[in-house]
Amino acid sequence: MxxxxxxxxxxxxxxxxxxxxxxxxxxLKSSLNLTSDVDWSNPxxxxxxxxxxDGSSRVTGIQLKQKGIRGxxxxxxxxxxxxxxxxxxxxxxSGPIPDLSGLTNLQTLNLHDNLFISTPENLFSGMNSLExxxxxxxxxxxxxxxxxxxxxxxxxxxSLVNCNLTGSIxxxxxxxxxxxxxxxxxxxxxxxxxxxxxxxxxxxxxxYLNGQQLNGSISVLQNMTSLVEVVLQxxxxxxxxxxxxxxxxxxxxxxxxxxxxLTGSIxTELTTLPKLRILDVSHNNIxxxxxxxxxxxxxxxxxxxxxxxxxxxxxxxxRIILPVLVGALCLVGLGVCLYAKKRRRPAKVQSPNTNMVIxxxxxxxxxxxxxxxxxxxxxxxxxxxxxDIHVVESGNLVISIQxxxxxxxxxxxxxxxxxxxxxxxYKGELNDGTKIAVxxxxxxxxxxxxxxxxxxxxEIDVLTKMRHRHLVALLxxxxxxxxxxxxxxxxxxxxxxxxxxxxxxxxxxxxxWTRRLAIALDVARGVEYLHTFxxxxxxxxxxxxSNILLGDDMRAKVSDFGLVRxxxxxxxxxxxxxxxxxxxxxxxxxxxxxxTTMLDIYSLGVILMELVTGRKALDVTQxxxxxxxVTWFRRVAASKVRDENAFKNAIDPNIKLDEETLASR
Ligand SMILES: *[C@@H]1O[C@H](CO)[C@@H](O)[C@H](O)[C@H]1NC(C)=O
Ligand SMILES: *[C@@H]1O[C@H](CO)[C@@H](O)[C@H](O)[C@H]1NC(C)=O
Ligand SMILES: *[C@@H]1O[C@H](CO)[C@@H](O)[C@H](O)[C@H]1NC(C)=O
Ligand SMILES: *[C@@H]1O[C@H](CO)[C@@H](O)[C@H](O)[C@H]1NC(C)=O
Ligand SMILES: *[C@@H]1O[C@H](CO)[C@@H](O)[C@H](O)[C@H]1NC(C)=O
Ligand SMILES: *[C@@H]1O[C@H](CO)[C@@H](O)[C@H](O)[C@H]1NC(C)=O
Ligand SMILES: *[C@@H]1O[C@H](CO)[C@@H](O)[C@H](O)[C@H]1NC(C)=O
Ligand SMILES: *[C@@H]1O[C@H](CO)[C@@H](O)[C@H](O)[C@H]1NC(C)=O
Numbered sequence: 160m161x162x163x164x165x166x167x168x169x170x171x172x173x174x175x176x177x178x179x180x181x182x183x184x185x186x187l188k189s190s191l192n193l194t195s196d197v198d199w200s201n202p203x204x205x206x207x208x209x210x211x212x213d214g215s216s217r218v219t220g221i222q223l224k225q226k227g228i229r230g231x232x233x234x235x236x237x238x239x240x241x242x243x244x245x246x247x248x249x250x251x252x253s254g255p256i257p258d259l260s261g262l263t264n265l266q267t268l269n270l271h272d273n274l275f276i277s278t279p280e281n282l283f284s285g286m287n288s289l290e291x292x293x294x295x296x297x298x299x300x301x302x303x304x305x306x307x308x309x310x311x312x313x314x315x316x317x318s319l320v321n322c323n324l325t326g327s328i329x330x331x332x333x334x335x336x337x338x339x340x341x342x343x344x345x346x347x348x349x350x351x352x353x354x355x356x357x358x359x360x361x362x363x364x365x366x367y368l369n370g371q372q373l374n375g376s377i378s379v380l381q382n383m384t385s386l387v388e389v390v391l392q393x394x395x396x397x398x399x400x401x402x403x404x405x406x407x408x409x410x411x412x413x414x415x416x417x418x419x420x421l422t423g424s425i426x427t428e429l430t431t432l433p434k435l436r437i438l439d440v441s442h443n444n445i446x447x448x449x450x451x452x453x454x455x456x457x458x459x460x461x462x463x464x465x466x467x468x469x470x471x472x473x474x475x476x477x478r479i480i481l482p483v484l485v486g487a488l489c490l491v492g493l494g495v496c497l498y499a500k501k502r503r504r505p506a507k508v509q510s511p512n513t514n515m516v517i518x519x520x521x522x523x524x525x526x527x528x529x530x531x532x533x534x535x536x537x538x539x540x541x542x543x544x545x546x547d548i549h550v551v552e553s554g555n556l557v558i559s560i561q562x563x564x565x566x567x568x569x570x571x572x573x574x575x576x577x578x579x580x581x582x583x584x585y586k587g588e589l590n591d592g593t594k595i596a597v598x599x600x601x602x603x604x605x606x607x608x609x610x611x612x613x614x615x616x617x618e619i620d621v622l623t624k625m626r627h628r629h630l631v632a633l634l635x636x637x638x639x640x641x642x643x644x645x646x647x648x649x650x651x652x653x654x655x656x657x658x659x660x661x662x663x664x665x666x667x668x669x670x671x672w673t674r675r676l677a678i679a680l681d682v683a684r685g686v687e688y689l690h691t692f693x694x695x696x697x698x699x700x701x702x703x704x705s706n707i708l709l710g711d712d713m714r715a716k717v718s719d720f721g722l723v724r725x726x727x728x729x730x731x732x733x734x735x736x737x738x739x740x741x742x743x744x745x746x747x748x749x750x751x752x753x754x755t756t757m758l759d760i761y762s763l764g765v766i767l768m769e770l771v772t773g774r775k776a777l778d779v780t781q782x783x784x785x786x787x788x789v790t791w792f793r794r795v796a797a798s799k800v801r802d803e804n805a806f807k808n809a810i811d812p813n814i815k816l817d818e819e820t821l822a823s824r
Contacts, residue, residue, distance in 0.1 A: 283310055377416070388412055596647045671814065774791075
C-alpha cells in the first residue's frame, strides 16, 4: 500500500517536472517561426525532432541548426534547468539572448550566425558546467566582455568573433580563474588597449585577436607556454620585438603577427621550434635583411615595411616569380642584344616609355627588381603596396533574381560574355549605368545537395570581403531555388587570352612587351593577396589567361578565385579530385593531388611563358614535340648554349624588337 503511494508520489513529481519543461518548450515553439521540416506537433516535447530528454522527461538538448528559422527566444528558457546543450546556430533568430544564468548543467551554447540583438548583462553567471560558447556573427550593439564570464569556470572554447565588442580585453584569463580555457577567439571586433598580463599565466592554446585596435607590447606571448596558434594580425598597433624566448613555446605551429608595428629582427632561435608551420611577420617594421634559415616545412612571410634596401619592399610572390621573369628577360635581353649587335648598337638598351633598363650581361635579381619597379611606375602612380588592400567588413549584397533577369535581358544570348568551367557569364547594366558581369553557376539538383546553403553563403561571405586592385571584385550574389548567381565588377577589355591569342580575330593590336610585363606583375600581386588573405591561404587552382581580365587601363585582375571550393564535386573527377586546366597543372599536383600555393605559382610561370612566347600552354597546331609549352620552353632554354638564335626565335614575333622600339630612346 505504502509502496503504491510512494510510486504515485514519484509519478506525480515526474509529471510535474515534465510539465514544468512543457510550459517553456511550448513557449519556445510559439516564439520561433519553425520551418516545415521541423516537426514539433507532438504534445510531448520529448518526442519533438532535435529535442533530447533524460529518463525523467526533462529536456537536456535542443539542437536546431542551419534551418533558417526566424522568431525569438522566450525569456523563461532558463527554467530548463537540466539543459546540457543549446545549439541554434545559423538561423535567423532575432531579439535578445535571454538570461541563461543559473543553467548549471549547460555545457554547450552555440548561437552563432543569427540576428540576436543583445547579450544578457550577467552573461554566464553561475554557469559552471559551460565548456563551449559560440556567439559569433550576431548584430549586437557594441558591448564589453562582462566580469561574469569568469564564473564559467569550466570554459574551454570561447568564440565571440565579429560580435561588436569594444573596451579592453579583461584580465581574467589566467589558469587560476579559467583553468580549462584552451581556445579564445575574439577576431574582428573593436577591442582596444594591450594584451592583458593574465595571458602569461593562461593555458590558452589558440588565441585569435586579429582585426582589432590593440596597442602595447606583445611581450606577454613569450610566457604563454601552451600556445599552438596565435593570430594577432590586421593593421593593429602592437609593438615590441619577437623575443628569442619564443623558442621556448615548443607547441607553436602558427604565429601570425602580420600588419603591426613590431621592430627588431627574426631571431635565429625560432628555427628550433619543432612544430612551427607558419611565421607571418609581414607588414611590420622588422628588418627582413637576415631572415634565418627555417626548414622547408615552415612558411615564412616577410614583406612590406621594415627596410633592407629596395628588395625587401617587394612581395614574396613577386620574389618567387622573379627568377622566371629573369629567365624571360634574359631571353628578350639576348634577343635585344643580338639584334643590337647586328645593328652595331651598344648592349645596354633603354626604352623611354618605361625607363626600362635591360642589362643582358648580368641577370641578377637586382636588375629584375629595377625592371619591376620601372614597369610599375609607368602604369600607375599609386603609393605603397599597402594601398592595394581593402578588406571590406560590411555585409554582403543579396541581389534578387528579378533584378538580375531584368539587367541581363532575361539572360539573353546577346548578353553572354563567356562560358567558363563554372557557368555562363552575362553582361548586365544597372539603372545607374553601372555595368556588371553575372555568373550563372551551372544549376543542377546536385549543386544544391552537395553544398549546403549555409556553407555556400559563408564562402561567398569570405569572397566578397576579398578586395584588391588586382582581383575582380565579387559585388553580390543571388540564391533562388536552384539558381546560384554571382555578380562581379565588369571588366571592359575582356580576357588576357583574347589579347594574347585571339587578337587578330578580334581586330586588336598585339600586346607590347611592357604591357605584358605589367600584366604579369598585376597577376602576381593579386595571387599574393589571395595566398595571404586573413590568416588563411586561398589557392586559386585554375589560373590561366582566360581567368585574367583587363580593365580600361589595360591593368589586369584575377577572376574566378574561390570558385573551385563552391563548385559541386561533380565538376571535376571524383576519383582524382584534381581541378584545373591541362597545360597549367603543376606536375606534382597532378600526381599527388596535394593542394599548395605552389600550384598557383606553377600556373603563373606557365602564363609568363605564354606572355613571352605568345604561344598557348597546349597548342595542338604545333609539331608533336612542341605541343606542350613548358617542355618546349625548357628545351629552348637548354639549347641556348649551342644556339643563341633559338632564344630570339622563341620570343613572340609580335613583340616588336625592331629598330623603332630600340631607337626610340
Ligand atoms: C513565419 O513564417 C511564415 C511562413 O514562412 C510567414 O508567412 C510569416 O510571416 C512568418 N512570421 C514571422 C513572425 O516571421
Ligand atoms: C520558472 O521557474 C521559476 C522558479 O525557478 C518559477 O517561479 C516560474 O514559475 C517558472 N516559470 C515557468 C514559465 O515555468
Ligand atoms: C556596433 O554597435 C554600434 C553601437 O551600438 C552600432 O551603431 C553598430 O551598428 C554596431 N555594428 C555592427 C557591425 O553591428
Ligand atoms: C575547442 O578548442 C580546442 C582546443 O583549442 C580545439 O582543438 C577545438 O577544435 C575547439 N573546438 C571547436 C569546435 O572549435
Ligand atoms: C577564429 O575565428 C576565425 C574567423 O574569423 C576562424 O577562421 C578561426 O578558425 C577561428 N579560430 C579558432 C581557433 O576557432
Ligand atoms: C593605447 O592607445 C590608447 C588610446 O587608444 C592610449 O591611451 C594608450 O596610451 C596606448 N597605449 C600604449 C601602450 O601605446
Ligand atoms: C614571464 O616569465 C618570466 C620568466 O620566464 C618572468 O620573469 C616574467 O615576469 C613573466 N612575465 C609575465 C607577464 O608574467
Ligand atoms: C622603424 O624602425 C626604425 C628603427 O628601428 C625607426 O627609426 C623608424 O622610425 C621605425 N618606423 C616606424 C614607421 O615605426
